[in-house]
Each structure stands twice: as structure tokens, then as C-alpha cells.
Amino acid sequence: MARGRPPAHTREQVVDAAIRLADAEGLAAVTIRRIATEIGAGAMSLYTYVPDKDRLLDLMVDKVGEETPKINITGDWRTDLMALAAAQRALMLAHPWLPAALPNRRLTGRNMLGYLEQSLAALEPTGLDGPTKMELIALVTGFVASYVTNEIAAATPTSEQVALITEAVASGDFPHLATALSSGARGTEPSFERIAGWAITGLVEQAIRPKPSDRSSS
Amino acid sequence: MARGRPPAHTREQVVDAAIRLADAEGLAAVTIRRIATEIGAGAMSLYTYVPDKDRLLDLMVDKVGEETPKINITGDWRTDLMALAAAQRALMLAHPWLPAALPNRRLTGRNMLGYLEQSLAALEPTGLDGPTKMELIALVTGFVASYVTNEIAAATPTSEQVALITEAVASGDFPHLATALSSGARGTEPSFERIAGWAITGLVEQAIRPKPSDRSSS
DNA sequence: TCCCTTTCTCGTACGCTGTACTGAAAATAG
DNA sequence: CTATTTTCAGTACAGCGTACGAGAAAGGGA
Known part of the structure; x- marks a missing residue:
């Protein structure tokens, strides 16, 4: 049995590498080529283990769910x-x-x-x-x-949204917002x-x- | 006043076209080039009205907020x-x-x-x-x-997630899920x-x- | 009127993406 | 050995956001 050239990696390796990438650099860093070089494979080789990127994300989501105690x-x-x-x-x-x-x-x-x-x-x-x-x-x-x-x-917090809010408060158009933000002590x-x-x-x-x-x- | 070449469009036109596109074909259809052809402009002309695509999304979100009664x-x-x-x-x-x-x-x-x-x-x-x-x-x-x-x-509902759930229910590993799905009448x-x-x-x-x-x- | 400055237009180009296609490589079956 | 099957991975393509820069169109000052 097990005819044909044996796989050099596993689906789990691919998913794990993708999760590691997402943890370290965010979802945007998860690209097919990045994952491939991460596990030492050609980009197109990943498609042996995963049908497309969307399913890869599905697998990532399900895989991290395993960590839940x-x-x-x-x-x-x-x-x-x-x-x-x-x-x-x-x-x-x-x-x-x-x-x-x-x-x-x-x-x-x-x-x-x-x-x-x-x-x-x-x-x-x-x-x-x-x-x-x-x-x-x-x-x-x-x-x-x-x-x-x-x-x-x-x-x-971005500096620009701080600017937006302070400007809005200063405009006087948002009285409740102003008081809500100033009542800090709780x-x-x-x-x-x-x-x-x-x-x-x-x-x-x-x-x-x-x-x-x-x-x-x- | 108003020196320089006058703008052929407005920021609002750009945002409106983007919203129209998103409503009709989803967020994925909102691309700079699509919006540009939609309002009859060159792709790069949009950057006169909007700094980048992320800000365009911000503007879209804020714009539809205007509709709220x-x-x-x-x-x-x-x-x-x-x-x-x-x-x-x-x-x-x-x-x-x-x-x-x-x-x-x-x-x-x-x-x-x-x-x-x-x-x-x-x-x-x-x-x-x-x-x-x-x-x-x-x-x-x-x-x-x-x-x-x-x-x-x-x-x-996708056909495949239906398959996943029915298979899971049939496996017997998810008894509460099985009863929850079968108790339809409420x-x-x-x-x-x-x-x-x-x-x-x-x-x-x-x-x-x-x-x-x-x-x-x- | 001519020119300079300012502003907007947009073609070209670069690096990136996901992935279809294709032929080579590596295993087993006969 | 050959045939078959499976995986590997290079090349290529369409599409993306957008940096760059040359040209166009306006007003202001001479």
C-alpha cells in the first residue's frame, strides 16, 4: 500500500506553521509562500495538504480550539x-x-x-x-x-482617534460623551x-x- | 482662490461608489480600480480624495451611519x-x-x-x-x-457544514448537540x-x- | 499675453497575493 | 525493468494596493 511518492510534510505541520505565523506577525503575514518557506517547501506543495487558503483558515481556527482545557x-x-x-x-x-x-x-x-x-x-x-x-x-x-x-x-489607541475624540468633545456637540469621558473615577x-x-x-x-x-x- | 486644476470628482462620490459596490457585490468587490472605473476616473486619481484603502473603509462605515434615523x-x-x-x-x-x-x-x-x-x-x-x-x-x-x-x-447554510454536523451527531460523541437539534418544536x-x-x-x-x-x- | 505655481489626472511599474498548469521526482505493483 | 500513482515545485497569470512622474488645467503676477 501507500503507492506514489510519500509526502514530505503533513497537513498538521502546515496548519501549525500558519498558526505560529499568525501569532507572531498577525493574520496578514499568513501567506502561502511564507508558510511554505517556513516549513521548507515549495509554495505549490502546500496545496497537497490544503485545498485553498480559506480552508486553511478554517483548519487554523479549529486547531487552536484544541488548546481549550x-x-x-x-x-x-x-x-x-x-x-x-x-x-x-x-x-x-x-x-x-x-x-x-x-x-x-x-x-x-x-x-x-x-x-x-x-x-x-x-x-x-x-x-x-x-x-x-x-x-x-x-x-x-x-x-x-x-x-x-x-x-x-x-x-x-491611535493618536488620530484621540484627536478625533478630543476635537468632538471640544465642539460641544456631544455633551454626554464629554461627561462620560471626564468622569474617570470609579x-x-x-x-x-x-x-x-x-x-x-x-x-x-x-x-x-x-x-x-x-x-x-x- | 481655488488655484490649480479643479477636481473632477469629490470624496463623497468615491465613498458612495464604494458603498454601492459593497452593497451589490460584497466587500471583496471593493477595489481601487473597480471604484475608479465606476466613477469614470483613472485608478490613481482616487488617491487625490482618499489617502489609502483602509481610510476609505473607515469613510464607508461612517457614511452609512448617516442613514440611521x-x-x-x-x-x-x-x-x-x-x-x-x-x-x-x-x-x-x-x-x-x-x-x-x-x-x-x-x-x-x-x-x-x-x-x-x-x-x-x-x-x-x-x-x-x-x-x-x-x-x-x-x-x-x-x-x-x-x-x-x-x-x-x-x-x-453550506452543504458541507450540514454534512459535518449530521456526521458529528451520528458519531454519538455529541449527545447534547443531538438532542438540541432534534427538539425542534418551540x-x-x-x-x-x-x-x-x-x-x-x-x-x-x-x-x-x-x-x-x-x-x-x- | 506669457509664465510660474499649484493642483489634479492617470499611465506605467513594482512587489505582492492566490493558485492553475506542468513536468520532474520518487515511491509501489506487476 | 516498466507502468502507475502520488507528491514536489518551478513558471506563469491575473489581480491587488500604491509609489512615481509626466502631462494637463486652472489662477496670479509680470
């Missing part, structure tokens, strides 16, 4: 969802290109499905129906991606745990309520 | 935030490339600041401090973008209003609570 399902949905969200955030902080690569990407591999499975298990005690659970999971994932994106972007830092707690608790508690419009009768 | 601030934060979220969603559905163009894009123009200003005004009755308000607004915006992205992606549709209501109500009510860890003592 297995979360123990305690049975308390709040604890479990928080742990899952924290794991997702850690993954995105370790691979800052992930939030950018995630949208418009299809559900791609078993690792992503595994995350979905765990989230469904965490939501089991709520007694919600399947579609609602799925919706909640998508929402929480979106929250985390959005939070981390802001977190990364806020770490490197007690607690808006840590991820605090905000994620709001989102998860608020979202699920709202969803659990028997009828959506019963807020006043309780 | 002015929301009346009623003073009830729930009503106002829901109206703002609905307006955002309508904008994204009208310009499906918007959610994809939005992330890693800096706060860019007065329309975006105007949206921020209105959101801050809507959150005024909550009595929250400035940074927390900002955080909540970013979260709600991220939620809407995430929801619309899913909404658009779900409208066109009463209410997960409409945007329902889900956005959960997110906004849950999020703000959680944020308003005096101390984050007082959930058990109330």
Missing part, C-alpha cells in the same frame, strides 16, 4: 458558562487574530463542535429548549469576541469577570422567565 | 436602547458587509460618535458611571453585530426583539445592582 460541568449553569467564557477569552488573548478570523467562518471542525457540546451541557439545568440554548451560546460567544476585540484595540475596574457575569447572568435569567413580558408581574 | 430619547433606557439596537440591525441588514468591516476599525467619524452620544443619553437614567456606560454600549453593539452576522450566515420564534430584550434588560439590570456579588442577599 476541558471544563468540568458542575451543574450550575452560571459557574459553567463563566468558565467556558473565560476559556474562550484566554484562547483569544493567546491568539489575537482569532476574533478577526472567526466571523463569516463556517462551523468547521470537531473542536468547535466540542465547544458547542460543552456549552449545551452547561445550559442543561436551565431546562430551555434546544434552539434557545443555541441562540444563547452564539450570543455569549459574540460577547466574548466583542469584548476581547475591544480589549486588544484599547491597548493600542470604584471597580470593569474586569472581564464582572462584565461576563452581567452578560451571562442577565441573559440566562431573562431567557428562563416563563413569559417574556412578565417583568412587571413578578 | 434619529432616535427620540424617551427617558426609559430599555425602550431607547432597544430602538437603537433595532436601528443598528436595520443598518447592518441593509449593508451586509458592515459587520465584517466593523471590527478592528477605529472610531472613525462624527456619525459613529453621534451613535455613541445617543447611546450615552439613553443610559443616562441608569445613573451608571461613564466607563461602565461605554462598556455596555460596546457590548450591545457587539451583540447586534454578532446577531446579524449569524442571521446572514444562517440564511445560506412556541415562540427567537426574533431579534426577543433576544435583544434579554440582552439589554439582563445586562443593564445586572449592571445597576449596587454590588456585583449581592445576588444571594437580595
Whole structure:
């Protein structure tokens, strides 16, 4: 068996090299030629292992999902969802290109499905129906991606957006913005745990309520 | 005054043509050369009106923000935030490339600041401090973008991801996923209003609570 | 009127991208 | 050995963003 010339590399080597590149220099540095030279191959040889670049990105996303530690399902949905969200955030902080690569990407591999499975298990005690659970999971994932994106972007404020904002504040057209920016002193830092707690608790508690419009009768 | 050769076009024409292209054929169709031929100019002439393509995307994002109808601030934060979220969603559905163009894009123009200003005004009755308000607004915006992205992606399910999921379900490794997908019958549709209501109500009510860890003592 | 300065136009060109094509190389099967 | 099958990788092509620079078109000053 195994006829024909044996492969000099593996698909995993290609994906790993791509991830290493993205981690070090960002998604834009991930090009077919760069990856090829990185693993010591000709550019076109990569197409033996990967159909095209878009699928390569799918594989990258799924591969980094392997790093996620297995979360123990305690049975308390709040604890479990928080742990899952924290794991997702850690993954995105370790691979800052992930939030950018995630949208418009299809559900791609078993690792992503595994995350979905765990989230469904965490939501089991709520007694919600399947579609609602799925919706909640998508929402929480979106929250985390959005939070981390802001977190990364806020770490490197551009000088020009500072100029835009200060000019806007000085113009007087944005009074609420001006006061919001000047009221700096606050007690607690808006840590991820605090905000994620709001989102998860608020979202699920709202969803659990028997009828959506019963807020006043309780 | 007005020395030198007069411009044959305007920056607005360039941005409008780019938006028209993105609406019709997606973000990938927005190239300098395409826009140039669209408005009957040489490719390099665009650089008179726009410094580079990245700034052009900034301008596109800010320009479509002009379409947002002015929301009346009623003073009830729930009503106002829901109206703002609905307006955002309508904008994204009208310009499906918007959610994809939005992330890693800096706060860019007065329309975006105007949206921020209105959101801050809507959150005024909550009595929250400035940074927390900002955080909540970013979260709600991220939620809407995430929801619309899913909404658009779900409208066109790929045959291969269907195959992946059915195979995964058949493998038996994902029991919760299997039951979640099979439990189809539910009463209410997960409409945007329902889900956005959960997110906004849950999020703000959680944020308003005096101390984050007082959930058990109330 | 002629010329200078300023501004916009746009053809050419460079380096980069993803990838189709093609023939050589390297393995096994007979 | 030859035939078959598979991978390797060089070449090539269309397309991208955009740097450069020559020409065109306006106003201002002589």
C-alpha cells in the first residue's frame, strides 16, 4: 500500500506553521509562500495538504480550539458558562487574530463542535429548549469576541482617534460623551469577570422567565 | 482662490461608489480600480480624495451611519436602547458587509460618535458611571453585530457544514448537540426583539445592582 | 499675453497575493 | 525493468494596493 511518492510534510505541520505565523506577525503575514518557506517547501506543495487558503483558515481556527482545557460541568449553569467564557477569552488573548478570523467562518471542525457540546451541557439545568440554548451560546460567544476585540484595540489607541475624540468633545456637540469621558473615577475596574457575569447572568435569567413580558408581574 | 486644476470628482462620490459596490457585490468587490472605473476616473486619481484603502473603509462605515434615523430619547433606557439596537440591525441588514468591516476599525467619524452620544443619553437614567456606560454600549453593539452576522450566515447554510454536523451527531460523541437539534418544536420564534430584550434588560439590570456579588442577599 | 505655481489626472511599474498548469521526482505493483 | 500513482515545485497569470512622474488645467503676477 501507500503507492506514489510519500509526502514530505503533513497537513498538521502546515496548519501549525500558519498558526505560529499568525501569532507572531498577525493574520496578514499568513501567506502561502511564507508558510511554505517556513516549513521548507515549495509554495505549490502546500496545496497537497490544503485545498485553498480559506480552508486553511478554517483548519487554523479549529486547531487552536484544541488548546481549550476541558471544563468540568458542575451543574450550575452560571459557574459553567463563566468558565467556558473565560476559556474562550484566554484562547483569544493567546491568539489575537482569532476574533478577526472567526466571523463569516463556517462551523468547521470537531473542536468547535466540542465547544458547542460543552456549552449545551452547561445550559442543561436551565431546562430551555434546544434552539434557545443555541441562540444563547452564539450570543455569549459574540460577547466574548466583542469584548476581547475591544480589549486588544484599547491597548493600542491611535493618536488620530484621540484627536478625533478630543476635537468632538471640544465642539460641544456631544455633551454626554464629554461627561462620560471626564468622569474617570470609579470604584471597580470593569474586569472581564464582572462584565461576563452581567452578560451571562442577565441573559440566562431573562431567557428562563416563563413569559417574556412578565417583568412587571413578578 | 481655488488655484490649480479643479477636481473632477469629490470624496463623497468615491465613498458612495464604494458603498454601492459593497452593497451589490460584497466587500471583496471593493477595489481601487473597480471604484475608479465606476466613477469614470483613472485608478490613481482616487488617491487625490482618499489617502489609502483602509481610510476609505473607515469613510464607508461612517457614511452609512448617516442613514440611521434619529432616535427620540424617551427617558426609559430599555425602550431607547432597544430602538437603537433595532436601528443598528436595520443598518447592518441593509449593508451586509458592515459587520465584517466593523471590527478592528477605529472610531472613525462624527456619525459613529453621534451613535455613541445617543447611546450615552439613553443610559443616562441608569445613573451608571461613564466607563461602565461605554462598556455596555460596546457590548450591545457587539451583540447586534454578532446577531446579524449569524442571521446572514444562517440564511445560506453550506452543504458541507450540514454534512459535518449530521456526521458529528451520528458519531454519538455529541449527545447534547443531538438532542438540541432534534427538539425542534418551540412556541415562540427567537426574533431579534426577543433576544435583544434579554440582552439589554439582563445586562443593564445586572449592571445597576449596587454590588456585583449581592445576588444571594437580595 | 506669457509664465510660474499649484493642483489634479492617470499611465506605467513594482512587489505582492492566490493558485492553475506542468513536468520532474520518487515511491509501489506487476 | 516498466507502468502507475502520488507528491514536489518551478513558471506563469491575473489581480491587488500604491509609489512615481509626466502631462494637463486652472489662477496670479509680470
